Amino acid sequence: MQSFSFATAAQILCEAGAVQRLANLCRERGARRVLIVTDPGIARLGLLDDLLPGFSTAKVAVAIFSDVSADPHENCVLAAVERARHIGADLIVGFGGGSSMDVAKLVALLAHPDNAQTLNQLYGVDQAKGRRLSLIQVPTTAGTGSEVTPIAIVTTGETSKMGIVSSLLLPDLAILDAVCTLGLPPQVTAATGIDAMVHAIEAYTSKIKRNPLSSLLAREALRLLATNLDQAVHNGGHLAARQAMLLGACLAGQAFANAPVAAVHALAYPLGGHFHIPHGLSNALVLPHVLRFNLPMAQADYAELAAPLLGDRLQAGDRSSLAEQMITELEQLTQRCGLPARLRDINVPGNCLEQLASDAMLQQRLLVNNPREVSHDDALAIYRAAW
Incomplete structure (x- = not known):
C-alpha cells in the first residue's frame, strides 16, 4: 500500500x-x-x-x-x-x-x-x-x-x-x-449538490494523493448525494434529505482535502472569474465534458462510481457500459435539476473560449491531479464541447 x-x-x-x-x-x-x-x-x-x-x-x-x-x-x-x-x-x-x-x-x-x-x-x-x-x-x-x-x-x-x-x-x-439549509432555492441546492459530487468524483480519480480513506469517503459521499439530491431540490423542506446532503458534502470535502480535485475545477474557476458564474454551476457545466475527456484513463474508476451514483437503476454491463452510464446520469442530472446545460445558455460568448482555456492552464496546482494530462488545446476543446 x-x-x-x-x-x-x-x-x-x-x-x-x-x-x-x-x-x-x-x-x-x-x-x-x-x-x-x-x-x-x-x-x-x-x-x-x-x-x-x-x-x-x-x-x-x-x-x-x-x-x-x-x-x-x-x-x-x-x-x-x-x-x-x-x-x-x-x-x-x-x-x-x-x-x-x-x-x-x-x-x-x-x-x-x-x-x-x-x-x-x-x-x-x-x-x-x-x-x-x-x-x-x-x-x-x-x-x-x-x-x-x-x-x-x-x-x-x-x-x-x-x-x-x-x-x-x-x-x-x-x-x-x-x-x-432549508431556505435554499432549488437551483442553488442543485448547483451546490453537484459541486459536492464533483469533489467526490475528482477525489476518487485524483492522480497523486488518492488513498484508501479518501476513496472510501468519496464513494459514500457520492451515494448520499445522488440518493438525496432530487428530493432536496424538488422537496426542499425534506429535512432528512437535507441532512444527508450536508453529510455527503462534508465527506466529499474530507476526501478532496486529502486527494485534491483536478480539471473540472481548473476549467470552472475561469468561468467564475470572468463571468461571476456561481462555482457549483461552473462545475456542473464543464463536468460531463471533462469526464468524457478523461475516459481513456479513468474508465475503471468511473465504472466503479456508477453503482453509488445510480443505485438500483444501474444496468449490468462491462466496464465501458458502466462508465458510460455514470457520465450519462450526470448529464441528465443537471437537466433534471433545472440547471442550464450549455455555456451559451448563461451568456458566455463563444469568442472568449480561447481566453478561458489560457486561464485554465494557469491552474497547474489542480491540473497535475487529473488522471489525463490536459493541454491548452484540450482545455479549448472541452470548453467548445460545453458551449
Missing part, C-alpha cells in the same frame, strides 16, 4: 438543530469574544437572529461581519481581519457558504495576536505559520465542503483567484445542521 497522510477537522457535529447551541459550543472552547463571518443574504434573511440571544445567556460577546461576497476579494478578507482585531475576538465562526467559511479561516489565522504574516505571504501550499484563533464552521449549503478543508480561495484581481492551503485552516468544529 502506498504511504499517505490524512488530515481533517478535529470534530464534526452532525445534528439537525445543533446550531441553536452555537453560543454554548463557543463558551465550551473558552471563547469570550466571538466574530461571526457571514454574507449579506444570511443577515438579511435573519438566519442569525435566533442564535444571538444565546450568546448573552452564555455571557459571550458576539459581533457580526456580514460583508462577505461571492468569490471574496482580498479587501474583504482584510476588512474582516480588522474587525476581528478591533473587538479582540478569540474565536471565529464561519456561517454561510464556501466564501464565508473561506474568509473565516483566514481571519482566524491573520487575527491571532502572535501572527506576523500578511495575506500575500500565505498563498500557495503550507506557507502559513504559527497559530490561529479557535474556529467553528457552520455550512448553510451542501456543496463546498469548506467546513472540513484546509483550503481558502481568494480573488486577487479582476478575474484571477489564488489558493491558500494549510492544515492550520482546518477548524476545531464543523456543525452540520440541515435546518440552516
Whole structure:
C-alpha cells in the first residue's frame, strides 16, 4: 500500500438543530469574544437572529461581519481581519457558504495576536505559520465542503483567484445542521449538490494523493448525494434529505482535502472569474465534458462510481457500459435539476473560449491531479464541447 497522510477537522457535529447551541459550543472552547463571518443574504434573511440571544445567556460577546461576497476579494478578507482585531475576538465562526467559511479561516489565522504574516505571504501550499484563533464552521449549503478543508480561495484581481492551503485552516468544529439549509432555492441546492459530487468524483480519480480513506469517503459521499439530491431540490423542506446532503458534502470535502480535485475545477474557476458564474454551476457545466475527456484513463474508476451514483437503476454491463452510464446520469442530472446545460445558455460568448482555456492552464496546482494530462488545446476543446 502506498504511504499517505490524512488530515481533517478535529470534530464534526452532525445534528439537525445543533446550531441553536452555537453560543454554548463557543463558551465550551473558552471563547469570550466571538466574530461571526457571514454574507449579506444570511443577515438579511435573519438566519442569525435566533442564535444571538444565546450568546448573552452564555455571557459571550458576539459581533457580526456580514460583508462577505461571492468569490471574496482580498479587501474583504482584510476588512474582516480588522474587525476581528478591533473587538479582540478569540474565536471565529464561519456561517454561510464556501466564501464565508473561506474568509473565516483566514481571519482566524491573520487575527491571532502572535501572527506576523500578511495575506500575500500565505498563498500557495503550507506557507502559513504559527497559530490561529479557535474556529467553528457552520455550512448553510451542501456543496463546498469548506467546513472540513484546509483550503481558502481568494480573488486577487479582476478575474484571477489564488489558493491558500494549510492544515492550520482546518477548524476545531464543523456543525452540520440541515435546518440552516432549508431556505435554499432549488437551483442553488442543485448547483451546490453537484459541486459536492464533483469533489467526490475528482477525489476518487485524483492522480497523486488518492488513498484508501479518501476513496472510501468519496464513494459514500457520492451515494448520499445522488440518493438525496432530487428530493432536496424538488422537496426542499425534506429535512432528512437535507441532512444527508450536508453529510455527503462534508465527506466529499474530507476526501478532496486529502486527494485534491483536478480539471473540472481548473476549467470552472475561469468561468467564475470572468463571468461571476456561481462555482457549483461552473462545475456542473464543464463536468460531463471533462469526464468524457478523461475516459481513456479513468474508465475503471468511473465504472466503479456508477453503482453509488445510480443505485438500483444501474444496468449490468462491462466496464465501458458502466462508465458510460455514470457520465450519462450526470448529464441528465443537471437537466433534471433545472440547471442550464450549455455555456451559451448563461451568456458566455463563444469568442472568449480561447481566453478561458489560457486561464485554465494557469491552474497547474489542480491540473497535475487529473488522471489525463490536459493541454491548452484540450482545455479549448472541452470548453467548445460545453458551449
